[in-house]
Amino acid sequence: MSTPIKPMVAGNWKMNGLKAGQAELHKMLAGISDDLADCVDVMICPPATLIASFSEKVTGNVMAIGAQDCHAAASGAHTGDLSAGMIADAGAKAVIVGHSERRTDHGETDADVNAKAQAAWSAGLVAIICVGETEAERKAGEAVAVVERQLAGSVPDGATAQNTVIAYEPVWAIGTGLTPTAGDVAEMHEAMRVDLAKRLGAEGSAMRLLYGGSVKPGNAAELMAVDNVDGALVGGGSLKADDFLGILAAYQ
Structure with missing residues (x-):
């Protein structure tokens, strides 16, 4: 009998958040009960400037702090970039790689994402690998x-349920308020599960598959109840404690 997959809800703050954002973090921490923390893994991925200070505020198993990107190299002449090791040193436990905004704004390819995921593993971080289609596609x-x-291109060989999370985010739904139907999400997540299980065996069957794209308190319960949806990657809905806690309530 397979072990149930513990869901994860991760908040991606993107290029938002100053030191004052610690007030929202405190509200989130106060609103997450021990029972809820037992049911779902919670993570916030703030901008890099806040990783260290946020990590100091998070204790126990209530919440983890992640990062939004890393460089594939361990060190070197890469002005403005951060290595996975630097991110881990600041207190992060995971890093998002291959978000559609990185793929679009910075021209990142599947090969780039693959290399970043491997760098994350080398630093002891979980790689949250993002995939998703455009509206035209x-x-x-x-x-x-x-x-x-x-x-196939972004997930490296050696991916396991412990070192990798997959986040499906249809590009056309990110920040637009548009959301695919539960049927659309179920079809995609089943296809991903079959694909990963075929390639990675038991690890692919146990890997967490998150849904992202205009997740909010009003639709979280329906989306999180879809087969093979093991949580959410939340953008704007994670910036305010009330909204984020409302999404987490899907697991209460």
Whole structure:
């Protein structure tokens, strides 16, 4: 009998947040009961400037702090970049790689994402690998094929349920208020599960598959109840404690 997958809800603050954001972090921590923490792993991925200070505020198993990106190299002449080791040294436990905004704004390829995921592992971090199709690709009926291609190129050999999380975020739903139907999400997550299990065996079957893209308190319960959805990667809905706690309430 397989072990149930413990869900994860991770908040991606993107390029938002100053020191004053610690007030929202404190509200979040105060609102997460021990019972809830037993049911779901909670993570906040603030901008790099806040990783160290946020990590100092988080104690016990209530919440972990993650990062939003890393460089594939361990060190070197890469002005403005941060290595996975630096991020881990600041207190992060995981790092998002391959977010569609990085792929679009910085031209990151599947190969780049693959290298960053391996760098994350080398530093002892969990790699949260993002995949997702554009609106044009979905309208063309290519959504599943696009995501399967991204998984093949972005997920390194050696990925396990312990060192890797997959986040499916349809590009057209990120920050737009648009959300795919529960049926659309179920179809994609089943396809990803089958694909990962075929390639990685038991590790692929046990790997957490998060949904992201306009997740909010009003739709979280429905989305989190979909088969093969093991939590959420939340953008704007994670910036305010009340909204984030409302999303977490899907697991209460």
